[in-house]
Amino acid sequence: MPEPVGDLLVEMDGVSKDFPGVHALRGCRFELRRGEIHALVGENGAGKSTLMKILAGVYRMDAGRIRLKAADVDIATPRAAQQLGISIIHQELSLMPHLSAAQNIFIGREPRGRIPFFIDERRLNEQARTLFSSLNLKVDPQAKVGKLTVAQQQMVEIAKALSYNAEVVIMDEPTATLTETEIDELFRIIRKVRDNGVGVVHISHRLEELKRISDRVTVMRDGQYIATVDTKDASIERIISMMVGRTIYEGAAEIPETANPEVVLDVRALNRGRMVRDVSFTLRRGEILGLAGLVGAGRTEVARAVFGADRPDSGTILVHGQVAHIHSPADAVRHGIGYLSEDRKRYGLAIGMDVESNIVLATLRRFADAIGRVDFRRTRATAEQRVHRLDIRTPSIRQKVRNLSGGNQQKVVIAKWLTADTEILIFDEPTRGIDVGAKSEIYHLLNDLARQGKSIIMISSELPEILRMSHRIVVMCEGRIRGELSGAEATQEKIMTFATMRTTAIGPQTAA
Amino acid sequence: MKTEPAVLTQTRRVRLVRSDAVQRLLAFGALILIIVVFSLASPNFLQFDNVVGILLATTVTGVLALGVTFVIITGGIDLSIGTVMTLSAVMTAIFLTEWHLPIPLGIVAGLATGALAGLVNGVFIAKLKIPSFIATLGMLNVAKGLALVISGLKPIYFNDTPAFNQAAMGSVVSAVVPGLDVPNIVLVFFGAAILASLVLSKTILGRYTFALGSNEEAARLSGVSVDGWKMAVYTLAGLFSGLAGVLIGARLNSAQPSLGQGYELDAIAAAVIGGTSLSGGEGTILGTVIGAFIISTLTNGLRIMSVPQEWQTVVTGGIVIIAVYLDIVRRRRQA
Numbered sequence A: 001m002p003e004p005v006g007d008l009l010v011e012m013d014g015v016s017k018d019f020p021g022v023h024a025l026r027g028c029r030f031e032l033r034r035g036e037i038h039a040l041v042g043e044n045g046a047g048k049s050t051l052m053k054i055l056a057g058v059y060r061m062d063a064g065r066i067r068l069k070a071a072d073v074d075i076a077t078p079r080a081a082q083q084l085g086i087s088i089i090h091q092e093l094s095l096m097p098h099l100s101a102a103q104n105i106f107i108g109r110e111p112r113g114r115i116p117f118f119i120d121e122r123r124l125n126e127q128a129r130t131l132f133s134s135l136n137l138k139v140d141p142q143a144k145v146g147k148l149t150v151a152q153q154q155m156v157e158i159a160k161a162l163s164y165n166a167e168v169v170i171m172d173e174p175t176a177t178l179t180e181t182e183i184d185e186l187f188r189i190i191r192k193v194r195d196n197g198v199g200v201v202h203i204s205h206r207l208e209e210l211k212r213i214s215d216r217v218t219v220m221r222d223g224q225y226i227a228t229v230d231t232k233d234a235s236i237e238r239i240i241s242m243m244v245g246r247t248i249y250e251g252a253a254e255i256p257e258t259a260n261p262e263v264v265l266d267v268r269a270l271n272r273g274r275m276v277r278d279v280s281f282t283l284r285r286g287e288i289l290g291l292a293g294l295v296g297a298g299r300t301e302v303a304r305a306v307f308g309a310d311r312p313d314s315g316t317i318l319v320h321g322q323v324a325h326i327h328s329p330a331d332a333v334r335h336g337i338g339y340l341s342e343d344r345k346r347y348g349l350a351i352g353m354d355v356e357s358n359i360v361l362a363t364l365r366r367f368a369d370a371i372g373r374v375d376f377r378r379t380r381a382t383a384e385q386r387v388h389r390l391d392i393r394t395p396s397i398r399q400k401v402r403n404l405s406g407g408n409q410q411k412v413v414i415a416k417w418l419t420a421d422t423e424i425l426i427f428d429e430p431t432r433g434i435d436v437g438a439k440s441e442i443y444h445l446l447n448d449l450a451r452q453g454k455s456i457i458m459i460s461s462e463l464p465e466i467l468r469m470s471h472r473i474v475v476m477c478e479g480r481i482r483g484e485l486s487g488a489e490a491t492q493e494k495i496m497t498f499a500t501m502r503t504t505a506i507g508p509q510t511a512a
Numbered sequence B: 001m002k003t004e005p006a007v008l009t010q011t012r013r014v015r016l017v018r019s020d021a022v023q024r025l026l027a028f029g030a031l032i033l034i035i036v037v038f039s040l041a042s043p044n045f046l047q048f049d050n051v052v053g054i055l056l057a058t059t060v061t062g063v064l065a066l067g068v069t070f071v072i073i074t075g076g077i078d079l080s081i082g083t084v085m086t087l088s089a090v091m092t093a094i095f096l097t098e099w100h101l102p103i104p105l106g107i108v109a110g111l112a113t114g115a116l117a118g119l120v121n122g123v124f125i126a127k128l129k130i131p132s133f134i135a136t137l138g139m140l141n142v143a144k145g146l147a148l149v150i151s152g153l154k155p156i157y158f159n160d161t162p163a164f165n166q167a168a169m170g171s172v173v174s175a176v177v178p179g180l181d182v183p184n185i186v187l188v189f190f191g192a193a194i195l196a197s198l199v200l201s202k203t204i205l206g207r208y209t210f211a212l213g214s215n216e217e218a219a220r221l222s223g224v225s226v227d228g229w230k231m232a233v234y235t236l237a238g239l240f241s242g243l244a245g246v247l248i249g250a251r252l253n254s255a256q257p258s259l260g261q262g263y264e265l266d267a268i269a270a271a272v273i274g275g276t277s278l279s280g281g282e283g284t285i286l287g288t289v290i291g292a293f294i295i296s297t298l299t300n301g302l303r304i305m306s307v308p309q310e311w312q313t314v315v316t317g318g319i320v321i322i323a324v325y326l327d328i329v330r331r332r333r334q335a
Helices: A049-056 A079-083 A101-105 A120-134 A152-162 A180-195 A209-212 A236-242 A300-307 A330-334 A345-348 A354-369 A375-389 A406-421 A436-451 A463-469 A492-499 B006-020 B021-041 B048-073 B080-099 B102-126 B132-151 B162-167 B172-176 B184-202 B204-221 B228-250 B263-273 B287-304 B309-334
Strands: A009-021 A022-033 A037-041 A065-070 A071-073 A086-089 A168-172 A200-202 A216-221 A223-229 A265-270 A276-284 A289-294 A315-319 A336-338 A424-428 A455-459 A472-477 A482-488
Touching: A009 A049, A009 A223, A022 A037, A022 A200, A022 A216, A037 A049, A037 A180, A037 A209, A037 B102, A037 B228, A049 A086, A049 A168, A049 A200, A079 A086, A086 A152, A101 A120, A101 A152, A120 A168, A120 A424, A152 A168, A152 A180, A180 A200, A180 A209, A209 A236, A216 A236, A223 A236, A223 A492, A265 A300, A265 A455, A276 A300, A276 A482, A289 A300, A289 A436, A289 A463, A289 A492, A300 A336, A300 A424, A300 A455, A300 B263, A330 A336, A330 A455, A336 A406, A336 B006, A345 A406, A354 A375, A354 A406, A375 A406, A406 A436, A436 A455, A436 A463, A455 A463, A463 A492, A472 A492, A482 A492, B048 B162, B048 B184, B048 B204, B048 B228, B048 B263, B048 B287, B080 B132, B080 B228, B102 B132, B102 B162, B162 B184, B162 B228, B172 B184, B184 B204, B184 B228, B184 B287, B204 B228, B263 B287
Parallel strands: A022 A223, A037 A200, A037 A216, A086 A168, A168 A200, A289 A455, A289 A472, A336 A424, A424 A455
Antiparallel strands: A009 A022, A009 A065, A065 A071, A216 A223, A265 A276, A265 A315, A472 A482
16 A cells, blocks of 8 residues: 655665575565554564664665655664654663763763853753653652663663654663553653654563554564564564464473472572562472562572572572582582573583584583593594484584574583583573574473473563463562462463552662 | 652762762771871871872872873773873973973973874774783884984983973962962873863763773774774873873983883872772773872872882782772772
8 A cells, every 4th residue: 555655754675684694585575654652572683773773873784775754864883863853772671881861961062161161060960850750750860870770770761762852762671671661651651752754663471562553563574574563553563473473382391290299499598688588489499480570679689699600698508408508610610500690601611612512512521630631532422422412513512602692502502501511501591592493492402301200490571482381480570579370370460460560669869 | 750850869869979989988998097106106197298299299100190080981002192192202302402492392292102002002903903011012122212212312401591491390379379389290290180071971082081991892883983983092091101101201301211111010009009990981080080099199198108109009009909809899899
């Protein structure tokens, strides 16, 4: 159906982008009208963020074209995008913690004083205050952003994007860390912006949210454009089927109900700073315990404290019923605990080294004799065996880990911990950055490990993943455990209820 | 909205007491303590001549520290400031003594030399993405070598331009308050400190200095031309090195080509003692000035007490380590 050209704000066509080893986008298209809220949906890794980062000048496309108000444009930098009236709120908060809220919002376009290069700080704060009150936001413009709560920071971020008077506002999962009230507030603001004739792109995972807020929906899958539909004509089921395209996951894993499995890990009243408060839970042999919650709920912090990466302020950890004094990761490994970071490339792997070296990295001493000579025949045999057992797809054990896909890198990390004889494995977002096909393999692997008697804590922000994998689910919010659900009784709604049980409201933060 | 101001004032007051100000207060307290201890230990310590000596000793390192404070707040480091200072002094000497040019031109030559060296650092760091540690370590040696080559390995004396030294060591203050012979060079340091403080806290350059150290990527995504401002910061640090070069030349009435290396460490130490965080994003000029005074007062006091110079170095080193450790403790508590 042909649209009047003046109505179209953005047209993207044939957009392709490759990252090393991945076709992020292939011939993608997207259009945005004036005064609409356009939802962009797709699974993790579908390419939504990449597409929008190209529009916002963060990435350059390899091929394709972008038209803004019927004119071809070249968006080379974030600044160019801003000058064209395109504003983006990034998924990961991109604020400067040492600067105040007002300073963050007007960074790069500070009101100048009478003397050249001088900033009119009073006007800066005044403008921020006006902006906040127009959005009904109770944040002190002079408060340092690093001292605000995550939700407050998110609101500052949104206020910042809106402050550009942009014609196109892109929101990359803006609601991921907000409570219901905050989301209502955000939606109120988004609608107001739309009614002023701005085109809003809303990237989100939460489909029920899209029904509430969006006018049209564009679905992407595996870096490709699938379809654009009017929201009122599309059922959630139809959108899901377009997103998934094929059945990737089979039904939920059966849970072997072993009679009275032994408690292998017992965490009691663990505290560390603001992010871990009075956390207690148990983990049984052969169990997969899901640790659910919103981003910033303190799950990773709990994992790091249990693993000895950060020292807890107080609390007791019992392994096999015995008090374990875990002061460092080395202590944790001695107690049979392994931690698989969400950021594999930074914390999990030596990516410049080969598969074999990575697999034996944590246990090299076992392969060495008294004066430190490593028996490389044995390391090779062990590595070969792990690669075979875990079905790690690599041309050889000499391949550099950097050149493997995300799924296979994850398997190498798992192989490393299995070689170290760990009984308790903490997986932090095990499928982040792993493409859809490889995900189910990781799921199979986790199930196999559990069946072999390993105990697993799985941190995941993806509810379907938590629901599918966990025998039991513990939900965190603001550093506290807010609820526990058995795998059978858990639903997305129940988890979300616990995950948004906040105590801190959005408002001027009193010194805590 | 009506009830808010009360809450805001309260948070602001709390913030003032708890945050960055802590290390500065700590540093200031330490300075007072050092002064008290030494004046009790030695009657000579608070003698006017000795106080002037401390002020003079603080001047050169202090000016260097002002510049390097900016660099450290961006999360970088500048190791070249000491030898760039030397090179600047040598260039001033070439202009004045070899070429017999007017004194103002010689001063401009020194400042320009420093700024140029800083700009080169900035280009290597911002454009070629060479880590600041390596780039400025390279510049340290380049400047050191150039200073020796240009001077022909020998000190150049400002014998033809006695006014240069007189302007620096004379005292405008004593003209106003007879007997108070504070050399002009000290006033230059305080003037430079006030200027640096204004730039850091009131101008866009200062704002982006903090932004770079706090979250460079966020600044870039907000449309700040990160590379340009980073080059500006290193150029500014170079400019301060140039000023330090002019000052040390005027004070010694000569350009000493082999003097300079080691000054950068005292300057960096002054900034760190004053609460500038080596991980970037935090720091103040006032803190740096206090830090510079701590180092010079300590050195001076220990000398008065006849502590051998080797031990003075040991003490300064220890203080730097303590200062950095305190910064880490503070950071950990905030997290």
